[in-house]
Amino acid sequence: MSAPADGQQYSGAFRVATYFPAGAVTELLSRPQQLSDAVAGLKAMQAEHVFLELYRGGHEADEAVLARARDAFRQAGVRVGGGLTTTWGEGFGGPALPQPQEQGSLFCYSHPRTAEDISRLCALAGRLFDHLMLDDFFFTNCECGACRAAKADGPWSAARNRLLVEFAAKAVLRPAHRANPGCQVIIKYPQWYDRFQQFGYDAAAQTRQFDAIWVGTETRDPHAEDQFGPVQQAQSWSVYRWLADLAGAKTLGGWFDPYGCDEPSYLEQGYQTVLVGTPEMLLFNYHSLHRPQSRPLLEALMRHMPRLRRWAAALRDAKPTGLACYKPPNSTSRGEYYVFDYLTMLGIPTTMHAGFPQDARVVFLSGHALADEDVLEKARRHLAAGRSLLASAEFVAGLPADAAEELFGLRRRGSLDEGPAQSGQIRLAGAGFGSERPVEVAGVLEAAGAEVLLSWGRCEGLSPYFTRRRHGAASAMMLDIQTNALGGRTGVNITRWVNVVDLPQPVLDCIRAAVIEPLGLEICCPGRVGIYCFDGGPLAVCNYRNEPADVEIKSASASPLGPLDRLAAEQDTAAAVEARGPDLLKLHLPPRSRHLLAAG
Ligand SMILES: [Zn+2]
Incomplete structure (x- = not known):
């Protein structure tokens, strides 16, 4: 794969869309009066697409009901597409065995009835609609x-990826395109991008195979303690930007739901969905x-x-810039699931890449990057070109010993097989900062020349949490961040x-200061604040905390943001700009609020 640009261009006008599940088609759209109520309902929610x-x-929704609803909505000026959710139910297809507890009812895609029944529906969708979206149970x-x-002797992940790509070609795309060569077939991804490969979502093959993609930005409420888990708000950024890097102009929309949400988290999903640069938001x-x-x-x-x-409008054509995260x-990874989300939650501006982002000023390499067999050579070239690296402990531990020492100044002193060590304290320049709850570390490296x-732990050299080795103007840093918090074999x-x-703010400020130094930026803020930077602006600051946050941003002349006083502050927000100059910006944000400074 050729190295993609540092982020994708945004484009298109912004629209709202919504969706009628098959049950709602039957229940809400069967009678003429219901159709006029639904048209009014769509207008009230500003939906131009359904x-x-x-x-x-x-x-199964009735074909005649679908056709009448389609015509009524079209007549009202609403764009209409078809939808299909591949969840198993009695009398349709073959069920997966065993049925997973966490994920609802799934199909077995080797079962001949699954192919028969889904082919029939995709052909019908092609006859009824000019586009069809597969909801995120594929x-x-x-x-x-x-x-x-x-599967034979290979891993389940590869077997499922192969199975689903073949199934989509044969039982989804072919029947829909045969019925209607102009039918655009869309795959909608769930937000759990770091587990796609385990259950058959081969994002590289599918973004080539399907006509278009939509992306789930449904992070919901991280504090709800419900079945959706404490998914961080920044996950919508990681998943959308990563898939957009693969799918480019095929990336058509972002999608979220109200489940498990309170008002602040539902609104956050709305702002995140706009922030990622989508032209269309599906409710x-x-x-x-x-x-x-x-x-x-x-x-x-x-x-x-x-x-x-x-x-x-302010984000249209904006190009994200920041720490360039590489997930092939x-x-x-072994213990770094969704690590990219957490870096963004630490107030580090990030971008997401499916190919090695060789032009980025600073690249993040986690255990995921070890899947690229040429990654060591690419990392060496990156440093030699005067560009910097941040690596996780898992990445450094996965390198040959001489390379780990030469590049990062670190040496292995334990095995990842022993599981994460726990640490209650992260120490900065000899001073201890007790975090309220223990922070997990891999704890398998020791310093061998790194700063x-x-x-x-108490002995700095034996317990490095964040290190740096200078290579001329560039640096190779390591952060021992562990995010191994998945539940169960089938958890997503x-x-x-x-x-x-x-982590206490002085610790996070220390990490940020080094990591984004190559970008010409300095950011001081507590954790759970998202800073989203775009070349030449805009700049978005999101406070995901239930407490207020003070944010200070300093920008050198070489920073991709440009002069900060050129950015236009928003008027209709409780978030206050407290100081602003060409190289300094101070913001005060109330709990769960945000501020966008648009390019002037
Ligand atoms: Zn099966």
Whole structure:
């Protein structure tokens, strides 16, 4: 794969879309009066685009009802597409065996009935609509005899990726395109990008194979202690920007729902979805959002729509810049799931890349990057070109010993097989800062020439937490960040809070100071504040905390942001600009608020 540009261009006008699941098509769209109510409902939520679903979980919508609703909506000026959710239900396809507890009812894609029934529906969708979206259950963890035989001696991940790509070609794309060569077939991804490869989402192959993609930005409420887990708000940024790096102009929209949300987290999903640069925001789904418990959320979002549209306009054609995170397609890690989200939550501006971002001023390499067999050579070339690296402990521990010492000034002193060590204190320049809850570290490296900026134990050299080795103007840094908080074999989301986001501010300021020094930026703020930078502006600052946050940004003349006083502050926000000059910006943000400074 050729190295992609540092981020993708944003484009297009901003639109709102929504979705009628198959059950809601039957329940809400069968009678003429219901259709006029639904048209009014769509207008009230500013939806200009709607998806009508043919099937979900054993329920098939009636073809005549779908056709009448399509015509009524089109007549009202609403764009209409088809939807399909590949969840198993009695009488349709073959079920995955065993059925997973965490993920709902899935299909077995080796089962001949699954191919037959889905082919039939995709052909129908092609006849009814000019675009069809597969909702985010197009994955499996079936271990039946047929799936096991197809896997042979290889890993499940590769077998499932192969199975789903072949299935999509044969039973989704071919029948839809045969029925209607102009039918655009879209795959919608869930937000859990770091587990895609385990259950059949081969993002590299599928972004080539499908006509378009949509991306789940449904991070929900990290504090809710529900089945969705403490997924951090920044995950929407990681998943969207990473998939957009693969799919480019095929990336058409971002999608979120109200489940497990309170008002602050629902609004955050709205702002995150605009921030990632999507031209279209899908509010899933029409039926849920009109239930009494979700209505206040939808109404709150509608009150924010004028500002969201201004954000979308300010972000159009903006190009993200920051610490360039490298996650090769289908790569995984041992103890660093979703590590990219956490770096963003530490107030480090990030960008996401599926190919090695060789032009970036500073690149992040986690255990995922070890999937690239040429990564060591690329890392060497990067440093030789005067550009910097930040690596995780897992990445450094995965290098040959001489390379780890030469590049990072670190040596292995333990095995990752022993599991993460725990540390209660991160120490800065000899002073201890007790974090309220222990921070997990891999704890397998010792200093061998590296400058130890932070340590996790009393003996700095034996417990390096954050280190730097200078290579002329460039530096090779290591942060021992562990985010191994997945639940169960079939889990997809983080299941417990990762305490790194709550490290004391002096510790986080120290990490940020070194990591973004190559960008000509200095940022002081507590954890759980997101800073999103774009070349020449805009600049977005999001406070995800339940407490206020003070943020100070200093920018050198070589910074990609340009002079900070050229950026226009927002008027209609409680977040206050307290000081501003060409190279300094001070903001005060109330709890769960945000500020966008647009390029002038
Ligand atoms: Zn199977």
